[in-house]
Amino acid sequence: MDESILIIEDDDTFSATLVRALKRRGYAAVAAKSVAAALGLAETLAPARVVLDLNLAGESGLGLIPRLLEINPACRIVVLTGYASITTAVDAIKLGAMQYLAKPVDVDTLLRAFGHTLQASEASPVTSTTAAISQVPMSVERMEWEHIQRVLREHKGNISSTARALNMHRRTLQRKLLKRPAKQ
Numbered sequence: 001m002d003e004s005i006l007i008i009e010d011d012d013t014f015s016a017t018l019v020r021a022l023k024r025r026g027y028a029a030v031a032a033k034s035v036a037a038a039l040g041l042a043e044t045l046a047p048a049r050v051v052l053d054l055n056l057a058g059e060s061g062l063g064l065i066p067r068l069l070e071i072n073p074a075c076r077i078v079v080l081t082g083y084a085s086i087t088t089a090v091d092a093i094k095l096g097a098m099q100y101l102a103k104p105v106d107v108d109t110l111l112r113a114f115g116h117t118l119q120a121s122e123a124s125p126v127t128s129t130t131a132a133i134s135q136v137p138m139s140v141e142r143m144e145w146e147h148i149q150r151v152l153r154e155h156k157g158n159i160s161s162t163a164r165a166l167n168m169h170r171r172t173l174q175r176k177l178l179k180r181p182a183k184q
Contacts, residue, residue, distance in 0.1 A: 006047040007031040008038040008064065009080070010057045014103075018051065021107045035059055039067060046072040049114050052097070054081035054088060062088070065095040078113045080105060087149040148176060 005027050009015040015031040022029035030045065032038035035056055042050070050068055052061045061079065068075055079092040084102035092100045099113040148166065155161040159177075163170040 004028045004030075004045055004047040005049045005051065006038065006041055006045065007051045008056065008061065009051070009053045010034070010055075011053070018107070018110075025107070025111075033057075035064060038064060039071075042068055042071045047075060048072075050075055050077045051110065052077055052079050054079055054092070055083070062091055062095060065092065065097055069096045076114055078110065085149045086146050087153050091153065144176075148173070152177075 003026060005022055007015050007018050007022075007029060009018070009031060010033050012033070015033070019029045019031050030041060030047075032041050033056075038056075041047075052064060052068075054061045056064075065077055065079075068077060077097040078099045078101060079089075079097045080101050080103055081088065082103045084100070089100040098115075101109065101113055148162070151165050152159075152162045155165060159173060160170055163173040166173065
């Protein structure tokens with residue numbers, strides 16, 4: 001069984017911590033900070049698993065999913081993001097990712113996302129239980145964010161076209177996109 005994991009993450013601290021934690025558990029973990037570096041490592045290593053940040057220094061990690069699967073069709077990809085939205089989650093899964101997780105994420109959760117079952121000795125006492133999914137409905141602000149993301153995706157990221165479709169001034173849309181999405 002191949003235990004290689006490629007971490008594609010532009011946050012040096014998070015990436016180094018994740019690599020170190022995975023290596024302590026016996027995985028051959030390596031990190032790439034950019035799209036070019038990630039593709040180079042993927043070509044060389046053909047990793048069995050990939051942890052992919054959704055936002056790589058302003059570039060979307062979603063575009064990497066088909067390219068990584070082209071290099072290794074059996075590759076299992078988990079997408080991480082600090083700005084989770086239903087739209088990007090659906091897009092990631094449609095493109096071939098097996099899981100979509102919001103940051104911060106611990107190693108136990110990440111390994112479970114790849115389908116690993118943790119031994120009692122591996123699971124940390126604080127994070128060994130999974131949180132129940134909230135039954136609280138989305139706030140109006142969150143629903144607005146989700147709608148904007150869906151329309152933006154439909155217009156292939158074109159701000160002007162999206163603003164016209166939403167009947168909104170372009171600058172207003174840009175301000176809304178710069179804000180962190182509202183919590184549930």
